Amino acid sequence: MSPQLRQHFEKITPLSDQEFEYISTHFVAKKFKKHQFLVQEGVPVPNDFFVIKGLVKASFTNDENKEHILQFAMEDWWVCDYQAYFNKTNATLNVDCLEDTEVLCLSLTNREKLCAELHKIEHFFRRKSNSGYIALQQRILSLMNSDAKGRYESFLKQHPTLFQRVPKTLIASYLGVSRETLSRLSS
């Protein structure tokens, strides 16, 4: 199993070879082509995804068919429709690939099993969830407070790699600005 996953866990908690081997039996590797869906609106969401390679977006499409981008995810990021995953309901989001993508899938059953069996894995996921919470709070403040320029500059500073890899139309959607505004800001 991927040394990338081990490194990712070990940023928060050290693991023995034996522990990591055991943990990795709970993940399933999958490959997706560009444009394929990891999560599809209206369908159950059995797995959370750790991105090994590639780039995806998580988005919500409203009744007028307008897409709102909630999150991008590339190497070493986790992505899912967490509401549907944790509550075992159908997805309200779509997660689809902007590039060919390789992921490790973790089912909710396996996640809860690992967390119950290994205190350090529960610790890992608590820490990840705290970080995710803080990031979302920052995103809310940015949506409420910043103008287009402020949001653009903060995105560029925080995510220079995403800015290179993600089509500008999608960055505009993520920031809630028009494609024209983004062109003006980035020129």
Next chain:
Amino acid sequence: MSPQLRQHFEKITPLSDQEFEYISTHFVAKKFKKHQFLVQEGVPVPNDFFVIKGLVKASFTNDENKEHILQFAMEDWWVCDYQAYFNKTNATLNVDCLEDTEVLCLSLTNREKLCAELHKIEHFFRRKSNSGYIALQQRILSLMNSDAKGRYESFLKQHPTLFQRVPKTLIASYLGVSRETLSRLSS
């Protein structure tokens, strides 16, 4: 120590009398008057707060002195500037009382100590953090997607008690609509 805290923990994990007694020694009770601050911008944030009684708001004030409300919290809710608390930086938010308020304070040191010593407490806080993450994701989607009417209706449905207790001007600020729009919607 408050039976309310025990009931709150036991919604997620059962505790023996001995366990709860031990856990409760890590909390400190404090009382605040209406208008007092639990968290103040620019100052370190040593404690997370569990609300026993009362009502507070967490908000961000921008350079133009405009206040954006991130969250309200009443009985059985947790509230803090989590970025500052977890990263041990100074607060960027204010948390102040809309009513006389009683809280239980949990320092970061005590939180991490309890999580390390008691697997079930780590489990509790992971579950709380997951729920918090989902709630923030919903708030982002609502900010991105809904019009004033949609946001108002969803708030009223989710938080009928808050709607009664919180001054309408503050609900308008939370929803990102004008006081006049809110009056029109709620009449």
